[in-house]
Every structure is written in structure tokens, then in C-alpha cells.
Amino acid sequence: MRRVLRGCGMIALFSSLVFPAALYAQSDTFAALDQFDSTGGRLDLRLRAVQRRVIIDKQPIDTLVYETCKINWARRNATINSPALPSKCSTNLYGGPRLKLEQGDVLRIQLVNDLPKLHYDKSETLPAALDIDEPTNIHTHGLVVRPYAPHDRVSTDPANGAFGDYPFVTVMPKGGCGPGGGHIHHLATADTRCRVVDYEIRVPGRPGESSVEQGQHPSGIFWLHPHFHGLAKEQVSGGMTAMVNIGRLRDYACMSPRADGTCDTSVPLPPMRHMLLKDIQLVSLASGSHPAVALFDQDAGFCSKTAAQANAGSYCRGGEADAGRWYFTINGAVHPTWSIDGGRAEVWRIQNASANVTYDLRLDGAGWDGQSDAGGMPFQILSLDGVGLGLVNNGANPGQSHFSPRGLQRRAILMPGSRMEIVVAHRPRAECPADGTEPTLDNCSTAPAPTDTPIALVNHEYETGPGADVWPRLELARMTIRQSPTPAMTSLALATNQRTPAGQTVALSHAAAGQSHINSSTQSLCRSGNVRPLAPGERRRIYFGIAVDEHVDGKPDKAQDPADPNWKPESFVLGTSIIDAEGVERDPANENPLPDGPLLQTMNMSDAKADLCIPFGARERWELVNVSPEVHNFHIHQNRFTVALNPDKTPALRTQDQRDAVNLPQVVVNVGEDRQVLHDTIIVPRGAGECKTTVGPGGQFAKLDDGTMAGDNRYRLNPGAACRGNKAADDKSGSIDVRIDFNRPEQVGRYVFHCHILEHEDLGMMASIRVLSRDQIEGP
Ligand SMILES: [Cu+2]
Structure with missing residues (x-):
């Protein structure tokens, strides 16, 4: 590449x-x-x-x-x-x-x-x-x-x-x-x-x-x-x-909720620390008057797996002959350290600002081992992807417990583009339940630090799929809690005003949308004849795929030698279809059935057409289907969505590996409550190893025409492929279903949805969407 x-x-x-x-x-x-x-x-x-x-x-x-x-x-x-x-x-x-x-x-x-x-x-x-x-x-x-x-x-x-x-x-x-x-x-x-x-x-x-x-x-x-x-x-x-x-923070978090649900604002919130997680790969260090040389076309394999595991610091060695370094920084600082007074807690506002890296974040210290598979010191998540989790308000017993039993986590996966806000307090292992029991705000209490107690923010190794990217294990930062006789601060209650609307429809005219004029170059493919709301029982399917053209010797391999004249890059492709109420898959453009399989393609920004045309007010269910053996991160602009639930309130997903979905059952979906967290990005669990990326007879894909890396590569997902996204018991695809409403004025217009692993986005795993107001559909 x-x-x-x-x-x-x-x-x-x-x-x-x-x-x-x-x-x-x-x-x-x-x-x-x-x-x-x-x-x-x-x-x-x-x-x-x-x-x-x-x-x-x-x-x-x-x-x-x-x-x-x-x-x-x-x-x-x-x-x-x-x-x-x-x-x-x-x-x-x-x-x-x-x-x-x-x-x-x-x-x-x-x-x-x-x-x-x-x-x-x-x-x-x-x-x-x-x-x-x-x-x-x-x-x-x-x-x-x-x-x-x-x-x-x-x-x-x-x-x-x-x-x-x-x-x-x-x-x-x-x-x-x-x-x-x-x-x-x-x-x-x-x-x-x-x-x-x-x-x-x-x-x-x-x-x-x-x-x-x-x-x-x-x-x-x-x-x-x-x-x-x-x-x-x-x-x-x-x-x-x-x-x-x-x-x-006060808009959704409160140190001291009253019995009536209001907040006593005289009690201060803990101090906040903002953290932008960034990483940079240096292929050569500075020498003499020469600055270091950075590699911006990030290489996931920059540090060998063993080298990364052996290094607990906030960089690993890699590149040619291990002569480079891959730094993981917080606000530009390498392995920052700081201390706070005993009895205090901090709110950490963490943003994964890496182009490609997925973080599996844990806390290490006070008897917890954040580098173990069991996870580290429990922490409370206040918000995920910009929206408070709303874990508060035990309505049955107001004034007794303001905390959801699901308020504590020991790990959180942040894919590129994700954010979270956590309360970090000293929770010694002895104060919390034994392994195997879920720690909660009630059974895993804070305690004063007995001595100067370090708490480290660590990143656990995370693999996006078999043979795919492995992100290294590193310690990112260290905070020391100074000894203090004062009791430790407990936790934050969360206000309840940031949850999913129970269901409202907003009528919208062009005046409300502020957009009566549509760029003519993008209008032609979205008009009254082909813009309709989905019928009951219908849903959209969004495919995420990776296609690797056959090498001349028949060995598809993402790590081929680019100097080889037969080298072909990976194509990161995205496709859409409509599944009708009878389960028939249809082309979203003309609604014809797709017996030969759906079309997946790399996005070509010079083509001004919209891939999806959706009327304002639509409330849709999207199946995000992963026909590759590597996780992706769905992101849609100008919008938010919830994870769809099965009748038993579990998340509607299939995954081969539960760790893909680690955030989902416990954090993303407040199972048992009527309301759910709104997201702008979500992990799309990987397909099984059988979800090969190969093109050609017997492979997953059939290629329609030749193209360039960023050009118009188009592939059909073979009907006989192991991964087809269907709900059949033997299907190997990964998937998660989401519900998306297009009912806010800000959602009218043209924008994109894509994988937020930027390598995948840049190489074409993106599509455009146009949401039209009623006036735009009906015309003047
Ligand atoms: Cu991706």
C-alpha cells in the first residue's frame, strides 16, 4: 500500500x-x-x-x-x-x-x-x-x-x-x-x-x-x-x-440527587481531566539536526506482537530492525503522571483520536490486575459516545439507591472515534466482590488510599480479527492518590434527560428544514418515485466487506509485496439492500430482487449520487452485517441510533467472539429499562474465519469491473458464500441491528455513513445518504 x-x-x-x-x-x-x-x-x-x-x-x-x-x-x-x-x-x-x-x-x-x-x-x-x-x-x-x-x-x-x-x-x-x-x-x-x-x-x-x-x-x-x-x-x-x-457535566451527572430527582447543585462535581488519545509511529528517531520521521500511513504490524507484549511502557519498538518507536500519547504527553489528594475522585473524559487503533482500556492498581483477562479496577461510566448513560433513578425506592446495579465496568473498548467519560476512584479489591460477580456501585465501594496509591490507565491487547490487526498492550498513564484520612468520594448519579425519545414524529416542511434548494447534481437519484418510507416489516441491510483480489499464484494475502506487478490492494467495500417483509432481498435503487447477491463497492466521492434516499420522518431498522473476519466501526453523520433488542431485551447481534461485543450487553444497552443509549458509532462484530475476503470462483466475491484503489471497485457477494448476512442458523456473518430515526430537522440533507477505522474509510468503506423533506420529495 x-x-x-x-x-x-x-x-x-x-x-x-x-x-x-x-x-x-x-x-x-x-x-x-x-x-x-x-x-x-x-x-x-x-x-x-x-x-x-x-x-x-x-x-x-x-x-x-x-x-x-x-x-x-x-x-x-x-x-x-x-x-x-x-x-x-x-x-x-x-x-x-x-x-x-x-x-x-x-x-x-x-x-x-x-x-x-x-x-x-x-x-x-x-x-x-x-x-x-x-x-x-x-x-x-x-x-x-x-x-x-x-x-x-x-x-x-x-x-x-x-x-x-x-x-x-x-x-x-x-x-x-x-x-x-x-x-x-x-x-x-x-x-x-x-x-x-x-x-x-x-x-x-x-x-x-x-x-x-x-x-x-x-x-x-x-x-x-x-x-x-x-x-x-x-x-x-x-x-x-x-x-x-x-x-x-451537570446536565447529566449529579453528586447529590434529591429524592424528587432534582440535583443539589451545591455539592461540587469532581475535577475533570480531558484526554485525547493519539498515537504516532516514528520510523527513524531524531539525529543531529534531522527531526524524527513519522509514518502517517499507519502500519498495524509496526511492533511485532511479542515485542508489544513485552513492553509495558507507552511506546513499543518497531519498524525496520525495531529501529522505530510507536508512541501512544495523551494530549501529546508520553506516559503522563499526576497525583491527586486522597479521598478524591476524578472524571476522565477520554477520546480515541487515533485513526485506526482500537483501545481496550482498563485500570491497574489497588490489588487489581488491569493486564489480566479478568479486567482491572472497576470504574463508573458516565457517558459513551457523547450521551449520558442515564443509569440513575431507582424509581421503586427513591432516596435509597440512585444507582443502577450495572453502573460499574472493568474494561471498555473504544474503537476509533469513540468517547467515554468515567469516574475513577480508589476501589480496593478487598472492598469489591470476588471475581465472577459483577461489581456494582453498591457492592464495590471506594475506600481511602492507605498509602500513595498508583492507578494506571492501561491498554489491553486487542485483535480486530484472525490475521487482522493486533493493537499493542501498553500502559498509557499513571495517577497517584495521596494518602488521606478523609473518606473516598463515592460515585455520580446521572440525570435522566438524555435518553431515547419514546417515539415522536415531527412534521417538517422545507421552511423548518431551511433547505428548499437542492444541488441539482445530487437531486436526480432521489425523487418522488423512489423515495418512500420502509413498509412495516421491511428493514435495510448494510454490508461491510473486504475484498482481496486473487494473486497470480492464487494466494490472496494482504501483506503481499507491493513491488510485485501482480499486487492488488484490499478493497474495503460497503453495500446496501432492502429486506422485505417476506425476507426477500431487494435492490434499494429499483427494488428488484437480488438473487445474484448484493452489490458492494468502494465509495467514489466524485460520483455525486446518493446511495440511499430516505424521506424525513422515517424510522428504520438497519442490519449492520459484517461479511469479513475483522471488526468494523459503523458511524453515521448528523444522526444517532440505538441498538435494536430481541424480545428478551438482549442486543440483536450475532458474533463469533463475545469480546467483540463486550460493551454491548452491559453498557450500551440498559437491559431491563425502556430507554437506551444513543450512539453515533458502534462496533460491528466480525464474521467467522470462513468469511474469506477472496474474489473469484469459490470465493466470497465476484468482481464486476476493474478499477483503481480509490476508484469504482464493485463486487457481488456470491449467493453461495459462507457469509451472506442472512439469519439462517449456519450463517457466519457478524451483525448488529440498530434503529435509526430521521426525524430531526438537522438530519435533512446529504451526508455519509462509514466505518470509522480510517484506513477502511479512506479505502472506500463509506456511502452517502440523502434525507429529503416532504416538499423536496413532492416537488414544487
Ligand atoms: Cu472497518
């Missing part, structure tokens, strides 16, 4: 430097994210995408970051090249900024693309070293806000040329804007801009109001990252991310 390097003068890539034998990199002190608060309902920022020299573990590295500054919006174009005032700009460039918003705020971002040319290593797939102009754009992950391009909203504000949360824009750097400059054919999108583009993102609701039932925006943790198709992985790997916080 192509290889993208940064910081290359032509120094020797694989130097023979000898590393110190120390297990750990020297621990850093905890680095806070640079915080930018909205004021008066606005936050006006300039995000300059640049390459800057940053320091990671004393290594100077040239990497990609956002230089973030507060600006005077009216003078944004006049000041675009002015030196930024340090007092208004971010300083922890690699760690990233944190944007703090309220419901009702308007976030305005002037995105400036000052990225250098992208350098492809000539040793790999391309015939010669190639420098190309690098486009970018942004996406606000998890925000339910409007997805418009300026031409989509002319009727409401003709003077406004800003984009909403819209991934179909190409922002070229200055050098790529000339005639013929920077044209990347297969990545072209409908909207191409030169160097500067404005975004205006309005968060629904009013300050302090975060009720999903009321159509307000949930409070919680979200994030911002580049979403340019084909380059998202490279740019996120470099470090181009920001945390976005909306509302306050």
Missing part, C-alpha cells in the same frame, strides 16, 4: 541508532488541552492546517496539526496572514485544542489549508516519488447539526457562504489552486475551494437545555477532525484533531 512519510529530508530512514534500555519513556507531566470557550453565543476560530515541529518524548517531529486561534470574524480575511497573538492561539499543537460550547451556540471556523505537499515514498506503489498538493476539510463528529453547502441554503441566508458540517468540500492549499494544479481526479468533489473556507455550525437548543426528547442537543464529548476522503487517516494520524465539549 502507499506509504506516506513526513519530515523527510532524504535522511536514512532506518538508522541504526541504539535506544536506551529503559522500559518507559521518561514520563511527562500531564499536558492540558488548550481551551477555547464560546462567549455570548459564539466561538469564532481560525483553524490553520499546517505542518509544525513538535516535541514528543524529546523527539522533534514535523507533523500535521491545527494552529487554533480565536479571531475577530468580521476581519478574518484581512488578518488571515497576520502573525497570530500567542494569547489567543493554541500552544500545545500536537495535543490539540478543546472547544467548549453551549447549546444554542454558533461555532464559526475559518479553515485555512496551509499544508505542505504530500510526499509519497517512491519505493512503493507509485512509479516515482510524487509530491501532490494536499486537500483537507473538517467534520464535527457526533454533533447533530445541519449538513449544508452554501448552495443548499440560499433561501434562508443568501449572504452566507459558509458550510455546515459538510464532508463533500475539497479545500486545496494555495499552491494547488492554479490552473491544472492539485487536481486529484478520483478524489474530486462537487465543491472545491482554494485555501480558505468558512464553516458555520449552529448547535440546537438553548444554554442549559440538553434534553434529547425536546430536540435539544445532548451535552457531552464530541470531536472535530478532517474528513477528506482518501486522506483522513493520514491527517488524523498526524494530529489534526480537536475535542469538542457541549454543555456541562
Whole structure:
């Protein structure tokens, strides 16, 4: 596969430097994210995408970051090249900024693309070293806000040329804007801009109001990252991310709930610590005046499995002759350590900002072994993927127990793009039940630290599938609780206002949607004749597949030598179909039956058609079906969904390996309650080993036509394949069913859903969706 390097003068890539034998990199002190608060309902920022020299573990590295500054919006174009005032700009460039918003705020971002040319290593797939102009754009992950391009909203504000949360824009750097400059054919999108583009993102609701039932925006943790198709992985790997916080922790968590369910706000919440988890692979360390060289086309096998297991520190050695390092950082700091006073707890707000890595997070200490399979010290999860879990309110006994018995977990899997908020307190093993009994907030209590007690945040090894990626085992950070005679803080109760609406339908006209004008290039395939709500009993099926073309010697192998002229890359493909009430699978475009199997394809952003056309107000059930033996991470923009339940209230999923679904039964679904957590990303459990990725006779797929890596690769899933996604008992596919409503005004428009493992997304595991208001379907 192509290889993208940064910081290359032509120094020797694989130097023979000898590393110190120390297990750990020297621990850093905890680095806070640079915080930018909205004021008066606005936050006006300039995000300059640049390459800057940053320091990671004393290594100077040239990497990609956002230089973030507060600006005077009216003078944004006049000041675009002015030196930024340090007092208004971010300083922890690699760690990233944190944007703090309220419901009702308007976030305005002037995105400036000052990225250098992208350098492809000539040793790999391309015939010669190639420098190309690098486009970018942004996406606000998890925000339910409007997805418009300026031409989509002319009727409401003709003077406004800003984009909403819209991934179909190409922002070229200055050098790529000339005639013929920077044209990347297969990545072209409908909207191409030169160097500067404005975004205006309005968060629904009013300050302090975060009720999903009321159509307000949930409070919680979200994030911002580049979403340019084909380059998202490279740019996120470099470090181009920001945390976005909306509302306050108090909107869904309370230290002291009263019997009537209200919160005594005089009791303070514990201190909060924000953590952006980022990783970077150095193929060569700094030497003399040369900075370290980072590999942004991340290699999951960078560290050998045994080397990774042997290393408990927050980097592992890898690359050619183990001459490189793969650092796992928190806000840019390597293995940060800090201490808190005894009797205290902290809330950790953790964001997986890695392009590809899946974290299996546990706590180590106080008699618990976070590196064991049994899991570590129990912690309380307050929110997952930006929405409070709502575990509070034992209505039968108000005032006695405010905590769900399912309030504690000993591990949490965060796939790329996922966030969670946890309460970390000292819970000695002796205070909690023996192994095999689920720890709860009632039976696993906190206790004062007897001495200075360390609690480590560790990452357990996680394998995405047999022969697929294995993410290394590492210790990420360490907190010491100082000895104190004061009793330990217990836990937080959660407010109940962020759960699934019980079921409401909102009528919507184009006026409410704010979009009477549809870009003609995308309208043609979504019109009255083919946009209808699903009938009762119907559901959509979304396929996630990996197709590997046959090698000339008949051995499909993802690790083939790219120098081999017969080398073909993997294709990450996604397909959709409709399953009717009789169980017949139909083509979503024309509703014809699909006896030859569904079509799966890589996304081609230059094709402006929408893969799915859905009427506003639709309430759908989607089967997410994994016909590959590797997990994926489903993410949909501008929307949230719940996990569908079986009649016995268990999650509707099939999996070959229960650890794929570790979050699901215990955390994601509050089994036994009527209401469920809303998600923007969810794991799609892997298929069995029989779900081969092969193309050709006897394989999973039949190829329809030749294409390029990012082009129009199309495959049919063979009817005789072992993995077909059907519910037959012998089916080997992995799957999880979700329920998605398209009933908020912010969901009208064109956007995408995809796998959030960015390597998979960039290589095509993505599709576009268009949600139309009634007026748009019926026409003028
Ligand atoms: Cu994937």
C-alpha cells in the first residue's frame, strides 16, 4: 500500500541508532488541552492546517496539526496572514485544542489549508516519488447539526457562504489552486475551494437545555477532525484533531440527587481531566539536526506482537530492525503522571483520536490486575459516545439507591472515534466482590488510599480479527492518590434527560428544514418515485466487506509485496439492500430482487449520487452485517441510533467472539429499562474465519469491473458464500441491528455513513445518504 512519510529530508530512514534500555519513556507531566470557550453565543476560530515541529518524548517531529486561534470574524480575511497573538492561539499543537460550547451556540471556523505537499515514498506503489498538493476539510463528529453547502441554503441566508458540517468540500492549499494544479481526479468533489473556507455550525437548543426528547442537543464529548476522503487517516494520524465539549457535566451527572430527582447543585462535581488519545509511529528517531520521521500511513504490524507484549511502557519498538518507536500519547504527553489528594475522585473524559487503533482500556492498581483477562479496577461510566448513560433513578425506592446495579465496568473498548467519560476512584479489591460477580456501585465501594496509591490507565491487547490487526498492550498513564484520612468520594448519579425519545414524529416542511434548494447534481437519484418510507416489516441491510483480489499464484494475502506487478490492494467495500417483509432481498435503487447477491463497492466521492434516499420522518431498522473476519466501526453523520433488542431485551447481534461485543450487553444497552443509549458509532462484530475476503470462483466475491484503489471497485457477494448476512442458523456473518430515526430537522440533507477505522474509510468503506423533506420529495 502507499506509504506516506513526513519530515523527510532524504535522511536514512532506518538508522541504526541504539535506544536506551529503559522500559518507559521518561514520563511527562500531564499536558492540558488548550481551551477555547464560546462567549455570548459564539466561538469564532481560525483553524490553520499546517505542518509544525513538535516535541514528543524529546523527539522533534514535523507533523500535521491545527494552529487554533480565536479571531475577530468580521476581519478574518484581512488578518488571515497576520502573525497570530500567542494569547489567543493554541500552544500545545500536537495535543490539540478543546472547544467548549453551549447549546444554542454558533461555532464559526475559518479553515485555512496551509499544508505542505504530500510526499509519497517512491519505493512503493507509485512509479516515482510524487509530491501532490494536499486537500483537507473538517467534520464535527457526533454533533447533530445541519449538513449544508452554501448552495443548499440560499433561501434562508443568501449572504452566507459558509458550510455546515459538510464532508463533500475539497479545500486545496494555495499552491494547488492554479490552473491544472492539485487536481486529484478520483478524489474530486462537487465543491472545491482554494485555501480558505468558512464553516458555520449552529448547535440546537438553548444554554442549559440538553434534553434529547425536546430536540435539544445532548451535552457531552464530541470531536472535530478532517474528513477528506482518501486522506483522513493520514491527517488524523498526524494530529489534526480537536475535542469538542457541549454543555456541562451537570446536565447529566449529579453528586447529590434529591429524592424528587432534582440535583443539589451545591455539592461540587469532581475535577475533570480531558484526554485525547493519539498515537504516532516514528520510523527513524531524531539525529543531529534531522527531526524524527513519522509514518502517517499507519502500519498495524509496526511492533511485532511479542515485542508489544513485552513492553509495558507507552511506546513499543518497531519498524525496520525495531529501529522505530510507536508512541501512544495523551494530549501529546508520553506516559503522563499526576497525583491527586486522597479521598478524591476524578472524571476522565477520554477520546480515541487515533485513526485506526482500537483501545481496550482498563485500570491497574489497588490489588487489581488491569493486564489480566479478568479486567482491572472497576470504574463508573458516565457517558459513551457523547450521551449520558442515564443509569440513575431507582424509581421503586427513591432516596435509597440512585444507582443502577450495572453502573460499574472493568474494561471498555473504544474503537476509533469513540468517547467515554468515567469516574475513577480508589476501589480496593478487598472492598469489591470476588471475581465472577459483577461489581456494582453498591457492592464495590471506594475506600481511602492507605498509602500513595498508583492507578494506571492501561491498554489491553486487542485483535480486530484472525490475521487482522493486533493493537499493542501498553500502559498509557499513571495517577497517584495521596494518602488521606478523609473518606473516598463515592460515585455520580446521572440525570435522566438524555435518553431515547419514546417515539415522536415531527412534521417538517422545507421552511423548518431551511433547505428548499437542492444541488441539482445530487437531486436526480432521489425523487418522488423512489423515495418512500420502509413498509412495516421491511428493514435495510448494510454490508461491510473486504475484498482481496486473487494473486497470480492464487494466494490472496494482504501483506503481499507491493513491488510485485501482480499486487492488488484490499478493497474495503460497503453495500446496501432492502429486506422485505417476506425476507426477500431487494435492490434499494429499483427494488428488484437480488438473487445474484448484493452489490458492494468502494465509495467514489466524485460520483455525486446518493446511495440511499430516505424521506424525513422515517424510522428504520438497519442490519449492520459484517461479511469479513475483522471488526468494523459503523458511524453515521448528523444522526444517532440505538441498538435494536430481541424480545428478551438482549442486543440483536450475532458474533463469533463475545469480546467483540463486550460493551454491548452491559453498557450500551440498559437491559431491563425502556430507554437506551444513543450512539453515533458502534462496533460491528466480525464474521467467522470462513468469511474469506477472496474474489473469484469459490470465493466470497465476484468482481464486476476493474478499477483503481480509490476508484469504482464493485463486487457481488456470491449467493453461495459462507457469509451472506442472512439469519439462517449456519450463517457466519457478524451483525448488529440498530434503529435509526430521521426525524430531526438537522438530519435533512446529504451526508455519509462509514466505518470509522480510517484506513477502511479512506479505502472506500463509506456511502452517502440523502434525507429529503416532504416538499423536496413532492416537488414544487
Ligand atoms: Cu472497518
